[in-house]
Amino acid sequence: MKKHIYKITFLLLLIVNSCTELDLVPLDAPTTAPFTSKIQFREGLNEGYRLFQWVKDESSNGVDDDFQRRDALDAIKAGTLNSEDGRAAARWSDKYKGISRLISIKKQIENQNGVLTDNEAKTFLGEANFFIASFWSYLITHYGDVPFFEDALSVDEAFEIGRTNKADILQKVYEYYDNAIANLPVSYSGLQYATKGAAMAMKARIALYMGDHAIAAEAAQDCMDLNEYALHPNYGDLFLSGTKTSDELIFYIPRSDALGVNRNDNLPDFLPRTHGGWGAKQPTWELLASYECVDGLPIDESPLFDPRNPFKNRDPRCLATIVPFGSLEDGDGLDPSDGSNFMNIEYTPHPERLEVFDYSTGQMRFNHDTRTNRSFASFNGLLWKKFIDETWKAPVTAENNHIIMRYADVLLMYAESKIELDQIDGSVLTAINEVRDRAYADSNFSNPAVTTTDQAELRYIVRNERRAEFANEGLRYMDLIRWRLAEKVLSGKTYGMANIGSIVEDVVEPGLWFWGMTPEIDEDGIADFDPLVEAGLARTLNEINFPIHQYLWPIPSADVLLNSNLGQNDGY
Structure with missing residues (x-):
């Protein structure tokens, strides 16, 4: 079985020679001092694998319509996200720290003087560009237009820089990913790091998020054509702590106590x-x-x-x-x-x-x-x-495992992109049914295969397929954002069982447990539970609200105060 593990090496290195001289060049963080060994480049690049840089769109109270914590509400579902939100500020800060550090390391790689072999320099450069592209991708999908730079900023520049149109940044992101695709290997023989397939898949994701369906379809197809990945035989087993490796995992951070x-x-x-x-x-x-x-x-x-x-x-x-x-x-x-x-x-x-x-x-x-x-x-x-x-x-x-990209996502991104392009052929149905076949593999049922070629029907199918396949994986939020469904889906109510006396009297005793009636499903796959509440068969837990301006997160207020050229996203 192939091993696609992206390991972070946690080393505290203190090198002391016989003359008690210390090597003061840090080995686990970027520096302006020239790197003098391969291990310094390796440890610098490991900065990109830090878990906080790959945080998902989820929270303890739930940011989408798949997850809730009792009757509590996240600021996103309460409609109270603001420019002082700690999460929005932390994600902004973390991504810019990551970008700045990786730019510094990239410059070290480009200017290294024979410390690395040509192949090592090529691979490391691809890895740095992979991280830079991924971090910019997060910023433009969540904040829209953001300050963009490709060289280290001076203090004065940092206080004066304005925002660049996200469409222009996206083109740069594609360039970074293309460099990573050209330079990264398909696989590694020892410790595992970012690969060619990971760069292709992540390029497909940002292209899909930004509505570039032709680019998304091509990148997903390229990843599929590597013939390097396959769906894990058992859907449920893939996510358990005992499953350390799988041919389905394209990019992930392994966890270890x-x-x-x-x-x-x-x-x-x-x-x-x-x-x-x-x-x-x-x-x-x-x-x-x-x-x-x-x-x-x-x-x-x-x-x-x-x-x-x-x-x-x-x-x-x-x-x-x-x-x-x-x-x-x-x-x-x-x-x-x-x-x-x-x-x-x-x-x-x-x-x-x-x-x-x-x-x-x-x-x-x-x-x-x-x-x-x-x-x-x-x-x-x-x-x-x-x-x-x-x-x-x-x-x-x-x-x-902290799963960031898996092969099922590539298959469904390919299918969705081709559907949106109205280029529907057998490959689209094959991609969808491959995911569904695996879902049914260990059951007593057979996959009711998708056969329609109608664009509207397939759009509904692939969106619902993503929800079924990726529940609790932190992808639903951005799907709702890019489909422009968040203000519909995340406005209304959250639901739960009636109070215990009513459950027994109105639900259990008449034989109506668990749901007393079948909720209707609308054209976007959204269920309506209000009739159950009105019939006394359920209760409302809380009111949720998603104002239109929350499609973009706010620029952190502290940064806006420091740099008036940043401005603020509408509604904040």
Whole structure:
């Protein structure tokens, strides 16, 4: 199996020679002093692999319509994002630090005097350009027009520089990626770093985000033509902490407790309360409703959908992403009150299930995950399954890979770009169905293959496919932004189960558990739960709002005060 691991070497180097002279050139950060060894170039470039530089569009309270934390709201979903927002300021600062440091290293590579071989210099230059392109990509997709430079700025220049049109910066980004593609290897034999395929895939992503569908399709096709990547055999297994390598992973940062690179974003909030967690971070009802049934139809059109057993006959990725309960397929003998085995304990939020089965002991145990027993159990009855396994319980860190780009994304980016270009042919259907085939591979169902060539129908399909495939991976937010759907999707309400007395009286006793009726799905794949609330079968948890100006983030107020030439994005 190919290994595409992008390792950060954490070394504290203090070189002392026999005359007790110190080498004062730092080996793990850029410097204006000339590098004198390959290790200095290597350690300088490792700056680009720092985890904070690859932070995703997600937060503890959720920034999209797939993720929520009880009834709490992120500033983005509350519509209160402003120029003093700490996240917006930190991302701005981090990206500019990264760009400045990589520019410095790039100059060192270009001016190195025989320290590196020609091949080493070529590879390192491609790696530096890969990072620079990726960091500029983040800035223009989130902030729009931003200050742009390709050489180190003096202090005076930094206080006077204005903003460059994002379209002009995009062309520079393409140039950086093209250099990386030309200079980076397809793979490495030892420690793994950014590759040709990673540069192609990331070029496709920024082109897709910016609406350059022809460039996105070409870059994605180039990555596919490398024949270097393949989908992981099992969808759910790909995201577990034990899966360290896979042919599907194109660019990612491995996590390791031993190296202090781990996931520690309040993991107990994800865990079931019966496992010692809090069950506070949940998939939304909207996400659950978005998965199609195994006949390929949305839930409001499929005769297979059962609102009393919402996981029954659903796309297998639904059951791999959200902890299921109730009947899952015809003939399994399960009732709506039954749970599933999740980490050796039955999970069900049903109000009458005061105990659940412990598969490790063979005994019944107190059910902490029903609101009948615990009022702060999951507010909507749902919990995340994707990424979570036994290793999350102790200690409260996890070693799941930080996945930035995987092959499924390349396939769907290719398909989406060709659809938007109205260049629909067999390759588009093949790309979509390859992803769907893998999703159904370990289930009792067969992929209801996509066969339509209608552009509008395929646009709906590929967008919903992205939602099913990439849930909880930090990609949904930018998809909503680039599709200009955020003000629709992120305005309205968040939903959960009715209060416990109403659940029993109005939902359980009439036999209407879990959903008392099937929500309608609109032309954008968005479910409407208001009829359930109006019928007393559910409740509103909070109001959400996405004002139009939030399609771009604010320029941090501190920077605007220091440099009046920056101006501010509209609405802030």
